[in-house]
Amino acid sequence: MMSANMMLRTMLSRPAIRRPLAAVLVAATAIAALPAAAANLTVARSVDADSLDPQKTGTTQSLQITNLIFDTLLTMDKDGSVHPGLADKWTVSDDGKTYAFTIRDGVKCHDGSNFDAAAVKFNVDRAVDPATVNPNASAWGPVSGTSVDGNVVTVKLSEPYGPFTSFLTNIQSSLICPSSVSGAEFKPIGTGPFKFVSWTRNDSIQLEANGDYRNVNPLIQNPGKPYIDKLTLKVIPEAVARMAALRSGEVDMAEPSLEEAGDLKSDAGFKVYAADLSGQQMVAAFTWKIKPLDNPDIRKAIGMAMNRDAYANIAFEGLVGTGNCPVAPNLFATDEALCASWGVKYDPDAAKALMVKAGYGPDHPLKVKLLVHKLPGWDQMHQIMQQDLAVIGVDAEIETREVAAFFDYMKGVNEKTDGEPAVWTMGMSGVDPDYLYFLWKQPGFVNMGLNADLDAMLEQQRQLSGDARAAKIHDIEKYLMENAYAIPLLSPGWGWLMASSAKIDGFKMGYMVSLLFNDVKVAE
């Protein structure tokens, strides 16, 4: 288009041939423009990536971008099953300590170099090297060595690691082309559906479709090059401004605020998308070392008072669902029906009776803190929760902190064995129930670890695979829920919404709130 226009202008400077030629050129441009319908897409997000090196960042906002540029070794379907990615097939040794991945033939990096088994070895070595300071290094598992034989890369583990193949589908495990780090500065060169063009930090990231792309991800239909040619990801921090940009047509897609998502849903000019596969789960937890929350009956009563349907439908405008397990639905071994049978059910009358039995009632309420952090929807959820607790004679005082300060504070709170008892809420995400290990194994994330029994189960599920592992994960979930250490609330819960104008078709959100643009078509 650009060159045609320039040519037109050059030609037009010669007056003699101006009119007839202009007519021909205009007609020609019009015809040429028909099939290639301006396939550019602009998306507004609230926060920019902080790095485009997937081995140096763990935030959703960064990984949403790296996942467009890079591919993973394996992929995951909606049911949590693992499928080929850059690896065609793979084998596991009987002792569960050696994995051999056969790398697909003919995979090309964006700079034209080949992506082969040696490139995979390079990635694994770099990802687990402490010098890389990779926030996801632990999730790679106990990698003890790597080797290459032809198009097969072998990864040796010092002990079995059941979640390994799940993790290799996670956007946190994206593989870079070694040429990305050949210079002094990181250059995002990958094998993914989009090539990196430019990045103005805090302003915009420009990508263009990778003509050589071959898709194998079961969540995506388009087998080849994305339909859109250019993809621009803009940063517009203010929600009101982001919506103004979407409504004025300045951008085609935008992360809506929770309130706006409700409005857009009922507007025929727009579409709203939610990441059903976010891998996010919200839970309520307790300072169970502090009396009287050491009493499982009181923890259960508090759980039974929580009206999760109201949180989902009122605080989150029906844009989330209740999640019954301590990990998100759709993940490996996660059975919502089973979890429902282990967990407490909403029953304020029975909860009240339990509280009375423990010596608490409207005249003598149990005073607790409700420790929370700020997120859209969460504030209102906690206000409803506070009223729910008041009904059963629990007087909860809400204390809200900004996220980094909150987790720092919880580290101290969870260490204490006396003082003011507290109920607290949090959310976590991943593609495998193994995130229970990072959360609950002593000392645990922000010191939330439980005890030796649970630690043993968390270690054992890592040693197992298949059905045996699923059974162990069920044991862990059952233990957390029957003893009411965790009260599962909702899924998902943060930054999982996207909105577009109605002319955008085919947009999807994958695991970990990844943005899948491969199938996107822009109608005229």
Next chain:
Amino acid sequence: MIRLIAKRLTAAFATVLAVILLSGVLVHVVPGDPVTAMMAQSVTATPEAMDEMRSRLGLDLPVWMQVGRYALNALSGDLGTTIRGNEPVARLLLERLPNTFMLAVAGLGIALLLGIPLGFIAAVNRGTAADAAVMIVAVLGVSIPGFWLGLVLIQVFSLHLRWLPVAGTDFRNLILPAFTLGLTYCALVARMTRSALVEILAEDYIRTARARGLREHQVLIVHALRPALISIVTVVGLVFAYLMGGQVIVENVFSWNGIGRLAVQAMLQRDYPMIQGFIVIFATSVVVVSMSLDILYGILDPRMRQR
């Protein structure tokens, strides 16, 4: 004159050093650390692995040591690299400093263009309805929060009239944020202009000028406004500092790619080198501008050199 410059330079250097030390301590006192912040959405590290990351990043050292080390590096011109993304802090900031300055200067220009005439009208018509009207506008300007005014301007000019884009960092994007800042700070300028003029209009030489039969506009513009402007110059330094501070919010509302945006992001992530770098650059800009104004004032008004 050289003594004045030397004195101002020493004071400026001491101010910046004090800012580095004080802000360094304060930044570390704020609860939450960069590694925990990184895990807030998806925990993928054991507590041991998080400690290993902290020690790689030097976050396990005592605060005084981290701050001291930072101050030494900063004074030798090295502002370090960001924790998130591992990029040179100085480069990120210097790339955006022109954007921030452009917006501050544009905002200041609007504040002066609107504020001086308004203050002038109020002073000349002191005690009348016009004076009261201008002062009401001034109070409103000071009271209306920048983020709210900004969002209203976006709704009107970007969404309904579609005259100007919502987000970005080029010339067309400069107009709305500059007006947001200008409207907020013109109130301050108007008040300063008014009080300076009111004072001058009561001086003997104004009465003399009038007695000599000069035309009223000559009296007001040549004999009253000019000396008033000299005292306004000193206020400009103050307004500029306010503008740079107020801009953090306006940059966010208008997605203007300045240093304020970087700072907000860095604070949420507890990216210490980035936050400290912002404070150093911010403090240095304000100190340099106010020092330049002091020196300029010394050149304009010989009496200042003696102080």
